[in-house]
Amino acid sequence: xxxxxxxxxxxxxxxxxVRVEVDVAFGLPGLTIVGLAGSAVLExxxxxxxxxxxxxxxxxxxxxxxxxAPADLPKEGTGHDVAIATALLVASEQLSGDRLGRTALxxxxxxxxxxxxxxxxxxxxxxxxxxxxxxxxxPCENAAEAAAVSAITVRAAPTLRxxxxxxxxxxxxxxxxxxxxxSGTPTLADDVPDLGSVVGQPVARRVLEIAAAGRHNLALTxxxxxxxxxxxxxxAGVLPPLTEAESTEVCRIHSVAGAPRxxxxxxxxxxxxxPHHTVSTQALVGGGPRVRPGEASLAHRGAxxxxxxxQFRADALDAxxxxxxxxxxxxARVDAVxxxxxxxxxxxxxxxxxCGWWGVDGRECRCEDGPRRRYQARLSGPMRDRIDLLVRLxxxxxxxxxxxxxxxxxxxxxxxxxxxxxxxxGIANAELPADxxxxxxxxxxxxxxxxxxxxRQLGLSLRRLHRAARVARTIADLExxxxxxxxHVDEALFHRPTEAAA
Amino acid sequence: MIGVGPSGPTGRAAGRSSTRAxxxxxWIALSMVPGIGPAAFAQLLRRHESAAAAWAAGSAGLAGIAxxxxxxxxxxxxxxxxxxxxxxxxxxxxxxxxDGRVLTSHDxxxxxxxxxxxxxxxxxxxxxxxxxxxxxxVAIVGTRRASGYGLSTASEIGADLAGAGVVVVSGLALGxxxxxxxxxxxxxxxxxxxxxxxxxxxxxxxxxxxxxxxxRGGGALVTExxxxxxxxxxxxxxRNRVIAxxxxxxxxxxxxxxxxxxxxxxxxxAIGRELYSVPGPIDAMASRGTNRLIADRQAELVTSSAGxxxxxxxxxxxxxxxxxxxxxxxxxxxxxxxxxxxxxxxxMERTRHxxxxxxxxLALLEARGLVNSFGGATVHPTLAARRLAGVV
Numbered sequence: 001x002x003x004x005x006x007x008x009x010x011x012x013x014x015x016x017x018v019r020v021e022v023d024v025a026f027g028l029p030g031l032t033i034v035g036l037a038g039s040a041v042l043e044x045x046x047x048x049x050x051x052x053x054x055x056x057x058x059x060x061x062x063x064x065x066x067x068x069a070p071a072d073l074p075k076e077g078t079g080h081d082v083a084i085a086t087a088l089l090v091a092s093e094q095l096s097g098d099r100l101g102r103t104a105l106x107x108x109x110x111x112x113x114x115x116x117x118x119x120x121x122x123x124x125x126x127x128x129x130x131x132x133x134x135x136x137x138x139p140c141e142n143a144a145e146a147a148a149v150s151a152i153t154v155r156a157a158p159t160l161r162x163x164x165x166x167x168x169x170x171x172x173x174x175x176x177x178x179x180x181x182x183s184g185t186p187t188l189a190d191d192v193p194d195l196g197s198v199v200g201q202p203v204a205r206r207v208l209e210i211a212a213a214g215r216h217n218l219a220l221t222x223x224x225x226x227x228x229x230x231x232x233x234x235x236a237g238v239l240p241p242l243t244e245a246e247s248t249e250v251c252r253i254h255s256v257a258g259a260p261r262x263x264x265x266x267x268x269x270x271x272x273x274x275p276h277h278t279v280s281t282q283a284l285v286g287g288g289p290r291v292r293p294g295e296a297s298l299a300h301r302g303a304x305x306x307x308x309x310x311q312f313r314a315d316a317l318d319a320x321x322x323x324x325x326x327x328x329x330x331x332a333r334v335d336a337v338x339x340x341x342x343x344x345x346x347x348x349x350x351x352x353x354x355c356g357w358w359g360v361d362g363r364e365c366r367c368e369d370g371p372r373r374r375y376q377a378r379l380s381g382p383m384r385d386r387i388d389l390l391v392r393l394x395x396x397x398x399x400x401x402x403x404x405x406x407x408x409x410x411x412x413x414x415x416x417x418x419x420x421x422x423x424x425x426g427i428a429n430a431e432l433p434a435d436x437x438x439x440x441x442x443x444x445x446x447x448x449x450x451x452x453x454x455x456r457q458l459g460l461s462l463r464r465l466h467r468a469a470r471v472a473r474t475i476a477d478l479e480x481x482x483x484x485x486x487x488h489v490d491e492a493l494f495h496r497p498t499e500a501a502a
Numbered sequence: 503m504i505g506v507g508p509s510g511p512t513g514r515a516a517g518r519s520s521t522r523a524x525x526x527x528x529w530i531a532l533s534m535v536p537g538i539g540p541a542a543f544a545q546l547l548r549r550h551e552s553a554a555a556a557w558a559a560g561s562a563g564l565a566g567i568a569x570x571x572x573x574x575x576x577x578x579x580x581x582x583x584x585x586x587x588x589x590x591x592x593x594x595x596x597x598x599x600x601d602g603r604v605l606t607s608h609d610x611x612x613x614x615x616x617x618x619x620x621x622x623x624x625x626x627x628x629x630x631x632x633x634x635x636x637x638x639x640v641a642i643v644g645t646r647r648a649s650g651y652g653l654s655t656a657s658e659i660g661a662d663l664a665g666a667g668v669v670v671v672s673g674l675a676l677g678x679x680x681x682x683x684x685x686x687x688x689x690x691x692x693x694x695x696x697x698x699x700x701x702x703x704x705x706x707x708x709x710x711x712x713x714x715x716x717x718r719g720g721g722a723l724v725t726e727x728x729x730x731x732x733x734x735x736x737x738x739x740x741r742n743r744v745i746a747x748x749x750x751x752x753x754x755x756x757x758x759x760x761x762x763x764x765x766x767x768x769x770x771x772a773i774g775r776e777l778y779s780v781p782g783p784i785d786a787m788a789s790r791g792t793n794r795l796i797a798d799r800q801a802e803l804v805t806s807s808a809g810x811x812x813x814x815x816x817x818x819x820x821x822x823x824x825x826x827x828x829x830x831x832x833x834x835x836x837x838x839x840x841x842x843x844x845x846x847x848x849x850m851e852r853t854r855h856x857x858x859x860x861x862x863x864l865a866l867l868e869a870r871g872l873v874n875s876f877g878g879a880t881v882h883p884t885l886a887a888r889r890l891a892g893v894v
Contacts, residue, residue: 203846206857222879358647359878364758364787365647369676392879394845457869475858490862493869494846498877 003090003097006104006133007083008124009068009075012291012331012338013256015120015127017104019069020080022087027063033084035068038076038290047078047109048085055113055161060092076290078108079118082137085109085160086167099167104128106146107139113160117141120256122248125149137163143176145255148248148265150178192237192272193230196406201227204391207495208235209410211389213417214429214474215239216467217324217346219309219497222393223363224356228349231393232305235347236272237407239303240418246301249341253300257293270302273344277311284312285319285329286340296323299344309348310378317383320346324386327431345430348387350379360395388430388467390497417477429474434466442476442484443469450486454493468492529553529606530593531586533625534728537574539740540621542567557586596729601717602629602701613724615639616747619773623726623744627701630722634692639669640814641749641770643742643763644678644756649788651843652756654874654882655780655807656681659753661885662807664691666816669721671696671749673741674709678755678763683712687719694748697725698741724748742766743773751776751814753804757791764791767801777801778810807885831855831863836883839873840891843882 002023008015031045052059066084068075083105090097106124107115118124121142128136129152136154138146143156155173157163166173195205204220204227211218212235220228242250244266254261254271263269275284275295286294296304304320306312323329327343352358353372358365365372421429425441437443451472455465469484471492476484532553533543545567550556556563560582561575581589594604605612605626613635616622640663642656660670660682670686672679674695686693693716699705701723704713713723726740742765746752752770754777757763770777779801782789795801804810828836831853838844838852849860864881867873872887 200847202850203857203861206861359650369646394847394879454865454869457871487859487862490865490869491858494861494865498875 001091001093003087003100005083005087005090005100006102006128006131007068007080007106008104008127008131009073009079010077010120010123010256011073011336012340013120013123013253013293013297015123015125016070016073017127017131018073018075018080018083020083020087021067021069022084022091023065023067024060024088024091025063025065029061029063031059031064031066033066033068035066035071036074037068038074040078041068041075041080044078044081044084044109047081047111048088050111051081051109051113051160052085052088054111055159055164057089057094057164058092059088062092064088064091077118078116079106079120079124081109082107082115082157082160082163086163089164095164095168099169102132102134103167104131104133104136105163106136107142107157109160115139115157115159115163119258120252121146122148122252122255125152125154126252128152137166137173145251145261147176147178148251191233192407193234194237194407195234195410196404198227198230198234198404200404201231201393204231204393205405205410207389207391208232209238209414210471210474210478210492210495211235211345211347212238212410213240213414213478214421214470215345216388216430216471216474217348217386219346219348219350219387219390220393221350221352221390223360223395224351226393226395228393229307232307232347232349233272233274234407236270236303236305238411238414239270239272239345240411240415241267242270242301243422250301253293253297253341257298259298271299272303272305273299274305274307277306277308279312279316281313281316281319284316285323285342287329287331291331291333291338291340293340294329294342296320296329296342296344297340300341302344303347304344305347305349307349309350310375311350312378314378314380317378318380321382321386343431346387348379352376352392359392363395384497384499385461385463387497388471389492389495391495413478416480417474420477420480421474429470429477432470432473434469437466437469442473442482444483447472447484447486447489450489454489458493460493460496464496468496471495524587525552525554526606527587527590528557530590530604530625531581532557533606534589534593534731535574535578535581536731537571537577540619540623540726542570542574543624544621557582593728593730597627597629597701600629600702600729602627602723602729603632604628605632611635613748615749616744619743619747622747623740625726625728626744627725627728628722629701630694630717631692631720632722634669634694634720634722635748637667637669637692638816639671639694639749641671641745641752641766642678642682643672643745643752643754643766644682644792645758645761645763645788646675646677646679647758647788648677648681648756649786650876650878650880650882651782651786652678652780652788653681653876654843654884656755657685657874658885658888659755659780659804659807659810660685660693661689661691662811663816664689664693666811667691668816669694671745673698673738673745673766674704674706674713674723675762676706676708680709680712682755683716687712687715687721690719692719693721695721695723696741696745696748697723698727698738699725700727700729700731701725702729738762739765743769746770746773746775749775751778753778753780753810754792754795754801755780756782756788757795758788759790759794761791764795767795771800776814778804778813780804828867829863831859832866835860835863836867836872836887836891839881839883840887843880845879846881849881 005020007018089095117139125146140156146154154176165171247266273295323342329340329342331338353367355366357363472488475488546556611632656678664686670693746769779792779795875881
């Protein structure tokens with residue numbers, strides 16, 4: 001007899017519905033899985049057999065064929081176990097298949113028949129809903145995550161036996177309620193330094209506020225010990241809260257990667273990723289035989305902080321050019337081209353030369369010319385082009401006049417500027433297309449004239465000009481100004497990255 | 503005639519000693535022998551009376567020439583296996599391919615200033631307009647690792663000299679040299695770059711666009727190194743001597759201890775060129791060499807660009823820059839910067855304006871060419887700003 005259940009598989013960061021078909025026929029006893037199943041899927045054979053037996057059901061001594069459709073889609077992972085086991089029970093007439101049509105079954109089986117969590121449940125349940133499922137049964141550990149998907153009833157099952165009892169109508173599993181994430185300004189996580197603890201550096205403070213408000217790429221450079229790392233990490237603490245749509249995207253990616261999603265609900269904290277400079281290109285942008293989201297995707301809608309940026313491998317840095325432009329990592333495979341979302345704000349921090357004192361007036365740089373130039377060339381022209389704001393930190397420490405502003409105060413101003421962007425265009429200023437530099441977006445004729453005048457005077461490229469225009473728009477939003485004003489353009493241009501004089 | 507010997511490359515001796523190749527071609531070929539510099543070349547000419555005769559004598563004729571590096575004889579004999587005519591023609595053709603010419607010290611276009619040297623470069627490879635050698639020329643040299651102060655000062659002096667019609671000579675190096683060339687070209691003046699490398703391998707590569715601009719601006723590139731010379735360390739010592747030789751005065755803008763610019767300064771003193779030095783703060787490593795030149799009375803002190811021009815008998819031909827009105831904040835910023843260069847943080851403290859106002863003010867001043875930060879944290883007023891304020 002033939003039975004079909006619904007499951008789902010992960011491709012990139014998206015779920016794809018998978019129909020699990022099981023046929024039980026006369027012939028030599030055995031269990032075969034077909035449909036481009038990866039090794040973890042093939043091992044489902046043994047897990048399913050043991051789980052069924054240990055749940056007091058039987059694996060019929062027949063020729064059992066399992067097909068995972070669509071058969072041409074490579075499938076990975078252990079999430080199909082429950083769907084296979086259930087379909088097998090229906091096909092061998094130990095369970096009625098009446099309720100199976102609109103129920104998605106997700107989860108890995110332990111040998112004793114209990115359900116184990118799988119990564120990416122958010123995307124899997126969304127895919128099941130798209131395929132017409134009205135109900136999803138997931139492992140208990142995944143329940144809270146799965147419940148975030150709307151318009152589908154999510155039930156948590158501890159064991160295969162409980163799943164079967166629910167499907168047989170003996171004992172219904174209770175639906176899981178969506179967890180309500182409290183909205184409002186998120187509090188600072190323990191590892192994010194407060195701006196109030198940063199001494200002096202008024203210019204850097206101002207620039208990082210601008211960068212955070214419009215999600216512009218920010219670079220901090222200067223000699224060792226001036227607070228580059230501290231300031232970059234503090235930037236994370238003033239980013240505006242996640243919108244609902246953003247939260248869904250972020251949670252889905254983190255779910256697929258099996259990373260914690262604490263506090264990433266609507267109104268929650270933006271993810272800030274700080275990979276070490278020894279990170280491989282694959283870990284940074286994603287990919288691999290089983291495509292997994294990299295740090296760039298985990299930083300989606302948040303910030304990617306590259307401390308000691310110039311120590312990163314050149315190919316790793318170069319691989320970031322794509323996502324910095326397109327907001328997505330494109331991975332081409334033999335069978336498909338995948339796009340992993342990766343729209344992040346880049347936070348770069350680096351010394352100006354290997355010894356750290358190049359270009360600091362009154363200090364001697366001890367580097368040889370060759371190594372110094374090679375070091376500086378690691379930030380390639382195209383990467384430099386993609387940085388919106390650059391701050392050169394001064395090594396001179398001064399006592400600030402009075403206590404410094406705390407992160408929460410700055411975050412409030414940033415959030416206001418962010419709300420203005422959402423109300424006007426629904427996206428961050430950093431993402432504003434150049435076609436939209438018009439009156440409706442606060443670019444009146446005189447400010448466009450100022451932009452063109454400065455481009456001529458300073459010899460700016462079109463890309464640089466567009467970046468400056470977006471930053472200027474953010475400065476206007478911070479000031480609550482509807483039109484972008486010429487002085488906003490000038491401030492944006494002053495902080496553009498310039499090449500150190502040769 | 504001093505130092506070159508009784509006859510030139512077109513002299514009487516030519517016809518007598520060679521029937522197959524002209525004296526000019528022997529002259530060029532002999533100058534290309536690795537290890538035979540201007541001094542050895544002059545001694546050989548004195549001994550053999552012509553380049554052709556020296557060529558014919560081969561390594562045996564080198565005996566007793568002072569301070570020749572080891573292996574010159576072997577290299578000379580290896581080269582002598584080729585026809586000097588072919589050697590000379592090849593280097594002329596290859597130079598022409600990069601729009602360069604080969605000048606012997608007897609050619610009309612050979613820089614007159616170098617004729618006073620003993621010994622002088624026997625052959626120069628030149629690209630650009632040789633007319634630049636006939637005008638008054640002043641060299642500006644300094645460290646490659648220049649500070650914003652150094653770059654700003656080099657630019658100012660370079661622009662002033664060029665404005666007064668003086669050719670700015672330097673070595674095309676990074677740092678001070680580059681700033682001086684750039685300022686001269688930017689203000690419409692002529693500049694001459696003396697290279698430590700052949701014309702087809704401009705060193706440093708990063709200054710290739712600058713070299714092109716120098717030629718386009720009516721200036722010239724000069725080098726003693728023939729095209730096709732074995733790749734080796736660029737010859738800075740000979741380059742420095744030519745820089746000093748081409749100029750009536752040498753200005754050292756910024757140089758730490760042991761800077762190559764101090765070698766140019768020494769060359770200037772040795773061949774009798776005026777030497778000027780720009781002082782720096784006593785705690786600045788980058789200015790230790792220049793301060794030392796002044797302390798040791800080897801160089802004249804430069805107190806201002808205008809003062810320097812007066813000392814070499816020139817007058818500023820400054821026309822006040824056309825600058826439209828500055829806002830109050832911009833004016834304040836500029837006044838503070840003219841008093842003393844500083845970072846944006848210092849300016850915030852001094853003017854009591856917020857970061858936004860200071861940054862946008864500085865951007866406007868930069869766009870109008872009144873300030874420059876040279877990619878560092880410190881902002882310097884430019885020459886135009888000084889003129890505007892009437893400081894100069």
